[in-house]
Amino acid sequence: MSEKKRFVVIGAGMSGILAAIKLSEAGQDNLVVYEKAQTIGGTWRENHYPGLTCDVPAHCYTYSFAPHPDWSAFYAPGPEIQSYFQRVIDDYDVRRFIQTDSEVTHCAWKDGKWEIGLADGRRDEADIVIAASGVLHHPRYPDIEGLRNFEGAMFHSARWDDALDPSGKRIGVIGNGSTGVQIVSALAPTARELVHFQRSPQWILPVTQFEYTDADRAAFRADPAKVDEIRYGEEYWNGVRRFTSAIVDPDSPQMKEIEELCLRNLEEGVRDPELRETLRPNYHAACKRLIYSWNYYDRIQEHDVVIDTSAIDRVEKRGIHMKSGKFYELDVIALATGFHADKFIKPTKVIGAGGQDLDDFWARRPTAHYAVTLPSFPNFFMLNGPTGPVGNFSLIDIAELQWGYIAQLMRPVLQGDASWVAPTREAHAAYEERRVEAARNTVFGTGCTSWYLDAEGVPGTWPWSYDAFADAMSKPNLDEYKFG
Missing domain, CATH: 3.50.50.60 (FAD/NAD(P)-binding domain)
Structure with a gap:
């Protein structure tokens, strides 16, 4: 050596x-x-x-x-x-x-x-x-007229103000990748009003979230093989291979399976027909990074959430003005606009x-x-x-x-x-x-x-x-x- x-x-x-x-x-x-x-x-x-x-x-x-x-x-x-x-x-x-x-x-x-x-x-x-x-x-900041004019709290999702109390506030979230979906899902229950501004809707693959109990964690500590069953198990790795096969060939059976899961999630998860069509993408699932969520559709229907897929015209001192003429008065703007x-x-x-x-x-x-x-x-x-x-x-x-x-x-x-x-x-x-x-x-x-x-x-x-x-x-x- x-x-x-x-x-x-x-x-x-x-x-x-x-x-x-x-x-x-x-x-x-x-x-x-x-x-x-x-x-x-x-x-x-x-x-x-x-x-x-x-x-x-x-x-x-x-x-x-x-x-x-x-x-x-x-x-x-x-x-x-x-x-x-x-x-x-x-x-x-x-x-x-x-x-x-x-x-x-x-x-x-x-x-x-x-x-x-x-x-x-x-x-x-x-x-x-x-x-x-x-x-x-x-961080990528959106090119929106008047962005600096807003007098409320405004920050990129990667520069989140941890001192902010979102309870009872009117919140606008710009962007609907994984970050935007997660923020909306988290803040919808406590916000006074929440507007999710989406340039285009996303396909959402339903997944199941659950908490591990103390007994679960004790079992993982006592027997590492239980961790390995998840880490190296067929469920996860079959999903990885299904996903990458779908990416490589958009006409593959794997892609059709993913799209069917996403479509069923939309059709069965969104009750209101008008909202369902607002949230329906017009492109292949996974063309954008596929969104995983266990509660987004539920949260936006259970709470006072507005989905707006029209174009933003400008940001003003007290909110966001849309090209449609609609104005949203806001206390907080979260920029979930990626990197x-x-x-x-x-x-x-x-x-x-x-x-x-x-x-x-x-x-x-x-x-x-x-x-x-x-x-x-x-x-x-x-x-x-x-x-x-x-x-x-x-x-x-x-x-x-x-x-x-x-x-x-x-x-x-x-x-x-x-x-x-x-x-x-x-x-x-x-x-x-x-x-x-x-x-x-x-x-x-x-x-x-x-x-x-x-x-x-x-x-x-x-x-x-x-x-x-x-x-x-x-x-x-x-x-x-x-x-x-």
């Missing part, structure tokens, strides 16, 4: 924590994890809005090596997930590697090393960089070999070789980078698969047989050509608008099955890589 390499991990969310644990376990302790925020957790730190839950079963949304028997419910609330990550970094003794309030502003490859610059003026140097900056961390999902590591400036600027490399669309590596960016690896699998399954599992791929690519460098590794431009161009062609034929490319689409309307995702991704990650094709 050669001299230990210096590792810099960017981001202390789910995938950055994974990288720190795996490197530490491999004896690579010349390591630092730079986190721009004041604490760890990534999206589970950024988001703490009412009703926040993960749409992956709690026992399935854990590291494979760190099961957790004490979840409170089948679908875990966000604060518990954040607490889980806090506990994991202590259990695996990697907190010592993490430096918070440490935003990486630039990385430059010079003389066989990565020069690292931080916002506070500090400098570092690394042999290997792991970009674990995540995807959903740059800039195409930024990844940006605004960090990354300059690779030969002066290759990542901004230029991504000028057309963000891309990475099998979502992990980049030509002309030696010893630079991404976790959950562009073109990776996305959907209603655990990204922890995706990151673990990617780490297995990265570990194999790094082995010659760590053993001293090479100084650096990067994919060839030719191999990456061929991969991206195949991917784009396949992506256009996925359900994401069937005509709706979504955050999965790039500027040219091409889905920026892995367009093949989950198992195909697992196979690709199991062993890199070294013919597609250069070692120097």
